Amino acid sequence: MDDVFNRSFSDSDSDDNPIYVARDPRQDKRFDRKQELLWNCKGKAGKVGQGKKPLVIAVIGPPGCGKSSFLNTIFAAFSHDCWTEHAKYGEFGRRDKQVTRRLKSFQKKVYYTDKDEYLLPTFLDMTGFEDEDTPLNKELLRIVFCGKLGEDEALNEVRKFGELYDVNAVKEKYFGENYFGIFQKQDSKFSNPIWKYLDFSVILNREEYLRVNRIIxxxxxxxxxPLPKSLFEAVSDITKRERDITLYGVLTQADKYKSRDQRVLKRKREFMRALGIPKNRFARIKNYCPDIDPNMTYEDTIIPSLDVPVLRLMRQVLTAEPTDQDYTHRRTKNGKYVPNLSKSPVVTCIIVFVLFVLFVLFVLFLFRLILIK
Ligand SMILES: Nc1nc2c(ncn2[C@@H]2O[C@H](COP(=O)(O)OP(=O)(O)OP(=O)(O)O)[C@@H](O)[C@H]2O)c(=O)[nH]1
Ligand SMILES: [Mg+2]
Incomplete structure (x- = not known):
């Protein structure tokens, strides 16, 4: 447990030391540390029956940066058994904006084989976001972070819709009653433009599929x-100003790019600054990948030395926050928690009551008009 005394362990130890791969993970000097961190993580996650729900953690980043590999590394870190390719990784569809991109979620039951009742999180593999800080890209991110995009809905369909009908139509479609909007159906069965114009439908507030609690x-x-600074800006803008989500940062490929290289250190500082994250919410890691172990021994085992930096970060990520299970409050710009009016039943009742009174007044007015005639 030598890293206990080394505060920058997740940074320095994770790159310069060669990784020792053994068929028996107990031979790895980090084996005990892994067990300890795993207990810490489970303790933070809590158990079924404590009135909590599993957290939803979104993993986002530029194409090919190692998001899926990182998820597989997290799953291996939670395992006592072996690495498994749950999230498909590799070089496919890179830089092709037209490739259909769907959200992929990984619930505990998919990646965790132990039979215990710990509320391990659900992870979202978010791929297909451009390096842009445009209103449409921001709206796409909001849609996903607010849990409005279903598992099988393609991101580029939403993007195309936004490009065709503008960003406000996207807001109305996905946030419905929050915007009190009427939305013109795009797939109208009426070919006549006048009928098409009249063919409206009010979109109700969409169901929340997976509301995101943390973003890595x-x-x-x-x-x-180059760092995708526009994407970072869009993400940190939404999380800080509009949503109560804490950001974490991970730099992958620590095996290739060492901390003794001044340019790597500079990148780390720029990365943290661009996201506005402190040291405890950052980790530089090596993923399970053929570069680490060309024989892919990890298909039969786990490598505690790779797991430890990831579990240290996860322990931080899983630390409870006041609004984790609270959907009726939101955090304001200056960090206060205030009622989330759009979710409050009292506000809904007041709105319904006011509409009812207006309706009654309108009917009385009509009666008067008829009586006067
Ligand atoms: N050496 C090394 N290679 C890595 C590391 N992490 C990922 N890779 C490699 O980088 C390539 C891309 O990894 P992916 O996990 O598919 O990246 P991604 O971000 O999910 O890619 P998209 O889903 O296409 O955006 C793969 O060939 C991985 O083996 C790492 O820590 N070290
Ligand atoms: Mg991927």
Missing amino acids: VVCSANPDQ
Whole structure:
């Protein structure tokens, strides 16, 4: 447990030391530390029956930065058994904006084999976001973070819809009654333009599928790759101003890009600054991948030395926050918790009552008009 005394363990130890891969993970000097951190994580996550729901953690980052590999590394870190490819990783569809991108969620039952009652989180593999800080990209991010996009809905369909009908139509479609909007059906069965114009439907507030509680922004430690600063700006803007979500940052490929390289250190500082995250919400990690172990021994085992930095970060990520289970409050810009009016039944009742009174007045007015005639 030598890292207990080394505060920057998740940073320094995770890159320069070569990884020792053994068929028996107990031979790894980090084996005990892994068990300890795993207990810490489970303790923070809590158990079924404590009135809590599993957290939803979104993993986002530029194409090919190692998001899916990072998820598989988290799953291996939660395992006592072996690494498994739950999230498909590799080089596919890179830089092709037209490739259908869907959200992929991983619930505990998918990645965790132990039979216990710990509320391990649900992870979202968020791929297909452009490096843009445009209103449409922000709206796409909001839709996903607010849990409005279903598992099988393609992100690029929403993007196309936004490009065709503008960003307000996207807001109305996905946030419905929150915007009190009427939305013109795009797939109208009437070909006549007048009928088409009249063919409206009021979209109700969409069901929340998976409301995101934490976001982990992943990026490669490669100093030659530009940081997707516009995407970072869009993400931190939404999380800080509009939603109560805490951001974490991960730089992958610590095996290739070492901390003794000044350019790598500079990248780390820029990455943290761009996201506005402190040191305890950052980790530089090595993912389970063929570069680490060309024989892929990890298909039969786990590598505690890879798991430890990831579990240290997860312990922080899983720490409870006041609004985790509270859907009736939101955090304001200056950090206060105030009632979330759109979710409050009292406000809904007042609105219904006012509408009812207006309706009665209108009917009385009509009666008067008829009587006067
Ligand atoms: N050396 C090394 N390679 C890595 C690491 N993490 C990921 N890779 C490799 O990087 C490539 C891309 O990894 P993915 O996990 O598919 O990246 P992604 O961000 O999910 O990619 P998209 O879903 O296409 O956006 C794969 O060939 C991985 O093996 C790492 O820590 N070290
Ligand atoms: Mg991927």
